[in-house]
Amino acid sequence: MLKKTLKFGLAFTFLTLTYFGDTWAQQGKDNNQKDFSEFMDRKGNVYRTASGKPGEAYWQNAADYQMEVSLDEANHVLSGKVTITYTNNSPESLEFIWLQLEQNRFTPDSRGTLTTPVQGNRYNGDVDGGYDITNVAAKVGAKGSISSRHLIEDTRMQVWFAEPIPAKGGKATVSMDFSFKVPQKGMDRMGRLKVKDGWIYAFAQWYPKVAVFDEIEGWNVEPYLGAGEFYLEYGNFDYKVTVPYNHIVVGSGKLMNPNEVLSKELQNRYSKASQSEETVYLISPEEIKNTALTRPKQEGMITWHFRIQNARDVAFATSDSFIWDAARINLPSGKTALAQSVYPMESNGEGAWTRSTEYSKASIEHYSNMWYEFPYETATNVAAEIGGMEYPGLNFCHYNSKGASLWGVTDHEFGHNWFPMIVGNNERRYAWMDEGFNTFINHYSSNEFNNGEYPSTLNETRRFNGYFTNENREGIDNYPDVTDTRNLGMVAYMKPAIGLIMLREYILGHERFDNAFRSYINTWAYKHPQPADFFNHMENVAGENLSWFWKGWFYGNGNIDLGISSVQPYGGNYLVNLVNKGDFPMPVLLEFSYEDNSTERVKLPVEIWQRGDAWSHLHKTGKKVTGVVIDPDKVIPDINLGNDSWPVEIYK
Missing domain, CATH: 2.60.40 (Immunoglobulin-like)
Structure with a gap:
């Protein structure tokens, strides 16, 4: 009996192992666990939690700016002085700080010039510019010794102090005089444009600014080459711009001295526009040269004063050739802001820039209601010879844009106030975290505007399958400066936006996605998230392990079938x-x-x-x-x- 039972048991065991062994072998052959495994280190620490939030020891440094500049229109030169108050919140003392000198891109031997293809690209720029910097003075605290020691290397500047800036709240000041020739062709981000009635000056990357020091890289000092944009600390800006009396200046933030730079008539119109749902002319097409009506002075120079708080950058524009109109922006909290547009006669018309303020108002109101309230006093659209470029509360868009093109670029550039102006990601490394996220929110704004007057190009994602099946396609995780410029639109803009659309419309659904995305914006507002912070936060709030999706779509180059x-x-x-x-x-x-x-x-x-x-x-x-x-x-x-x-x- 024992032998028979043993024999039967052995036979059953053999058959079981044979059958299930084949089954497990087959499963092992086709096992897809690698697709579901973690693809990057996303463990939490004291600085950044596993739930995608700033940790208890999270810190970031700050930089406040005071600037006074003057425009020499005859020679196209901007000159002035900057004083930076720097706060070192890091846990280590700092013997020096690094600054970005982006105007040095416009020289014949800059790294950006020397890495531009012979045939050129969007990021061509003049090569007869660059900074002239003098009177550098740096000191720690109110009574520290003054140091003038500094080093300039391409688009970076290192400034040394006589003694280190103390950790955890130490303060230092750096001041210097600077000047540069305003490029006519400024890499499609700034410059000057000759129009029938005069010059339009679009000023961006116009002052020395502090690089970011963080716990990820230490000093983020990648040079300014072209496609890579910006990574900046937050702070308060107070700046004054002196221009010829007949110029109008618009800038990031609030105009602090309207009584000094606007005529009584213009002050009245400005006040009316700030209360109007409809666009109001401040300077009509017929009044461009009527300085007696619109300017308080009729000779000499005049100084415009602006201020913006908790921002990462400022830009401004000035011209004697602006049409100027504005309207009220209504915000969810009950607060209001001002949408305004400035543009030359060449851009005038109902099919063109005459609708710019309407577009601007609609864009800001949509994003404020759907995601996070717009924080600045003004939202300004400036017509220039720039395809489209964004700064806090101010855009540069092409002066020839019309209709759907003008809506698209206006809406996109204003969308950037959320990414990266409010959520301050590193654009120079992770363009998809602002360009892609912004293109995603543009999708919904476009479909909503005026009952779908300009429907989103992302309503049909399969129209991009030609790119997805192209053997020369590149992945989202490529740095913008090394991405083929022919692929940049897909790598940084369209593919990540499609990824978020899939998450919202197909994978998570509206409620779970919106809860997570709004929480991400609110949690990282005025801070510096990394890719892992975004992934972790979306997963934790939505309640879904999405490693398979991040790995496949954002950090892979494969396709869906x-x-x-x-x-x-x-x-x-x-x-x-x-x-x-x-x-x-x-x-x-x-x-x-x-x-x-x-x-x-x-x-x-x-x-x-x-x-x-x-x-x-x-x-x-x-x-x-x-x-x-x-x-x-x-x-x-x-x-x-x-x-x-x-x-x-x-x-x-």
Whole structure:
């Protein structure tokens, strides 16, 4: 009896191991756990938590600026003085600080000039400029010894102190005089434009500014080359701009001395516009040269004074050739701000810049209501020879833009007030965290504006499949300065935006996504998030492990290809056989069509792909199925349309 039992047991064990061994071997062969595993170190620490929030020891430094500059219009030179008050909140003392000198990009031997392709690109710039810097003075505290020791290397400047800036709140001041020739071609970000009535000056990257010191890199000192934009500390700005009496100046922040720079008539119009839902002319097309009506002085120079708080940068524009109009912005809290536009006669017209303030007001109000309230006193759109560039509360957009083009660039540049002006990511390294996020919020703003007058280009994500299947495509995680400029629009703008659209519309749904995204903005407002902070925060608030998605879409270069291999009757119901031929998993949203012309949707979770690339779903129904389609709303850019439906001929 013992022998017989033992023999039977051994036989059963052999059969079991043989059968299940083959099964486990097969599962091991097709196991997709690598797709669901973590792809980067996202563990929390005292500085940044695993839930995607600033930790208890999080810190960032601050820089406040006082500036006075004057424009020499005859020679196109801006000159003045900057005083920077720097606060070292880091846990270590600092013997020096690094500053960015971005005007030094406009020299023949700058790194940016020498790395520009022979055929040129969008980021070409003049090469007869650069800073002239004198009278450098740096000291720690109110009574510290003054040091003039400094080093200038390309677009960076190192300033040394006589003694270190103390950690955890130590303060220092750095001052210097500076001047530069204003480039006519300023890398599509700043410069000057000759119009019929005079010059338009668009000033950005116009003052020496402190680089970011953080716990990730220490000093962030990547040079200013071209595509890479900016990474800046937050602070308060107080700046004065002296220009010829007949100029109008608009700048980031609040105009502090309207009584000194505007005529009584213009002050009245300014006040009227600040209370008006409709656009009000401050200077009409017929009044461009009527200085007696609009300016308080008729000779000499005049100084405009601006102030903005808790900002990372400032820009301004000045000209004697501006049409100027404005209207009130209504904010969710009950506060108001001012939308205003300045543009030359060449840009005038209902199909063009005459609608700029309408666009600006709508854009700011939309983002304030949907995501986070606009924090600045003014939102200014400036017409210049610049495709589109953003600064806190102020844009430069091309003076020839009209209609849908003008809406698109205005809305996009104002959207940047949320990314990276409020949420201060590192643009020079992670362009997708501002350009991509901004393009995402533009999608909803465009669809809402004026009942869809200018619908979003991202309503049809599959129109970009030509790029996704191109062998020369690049990944989102490429740094902008090393990305092929032909791919930059997809790498930094479209692909990350499509990723967020998929998250909101297909993976998480509106409520979970919006809760997480709004929380991310609120949590990191006026701070410096890293990619891991975004990933962690979205996962924790939405309640979903999305490693498979971040890895596949944001840190991979593969594509989506979900398919239906067959649909067959099964015990009075239907068996839907699915395949994942793509490079990473996705949930599967199925829409069933029935003989009675009704439809039903079923969503299968992403976990169906954890054990392999094939899955069979039993669909229970008492109706006759006439068709099945994956992703009926065409939200995801699936690269193979041929296997998305059954029968295939119904959904060509």
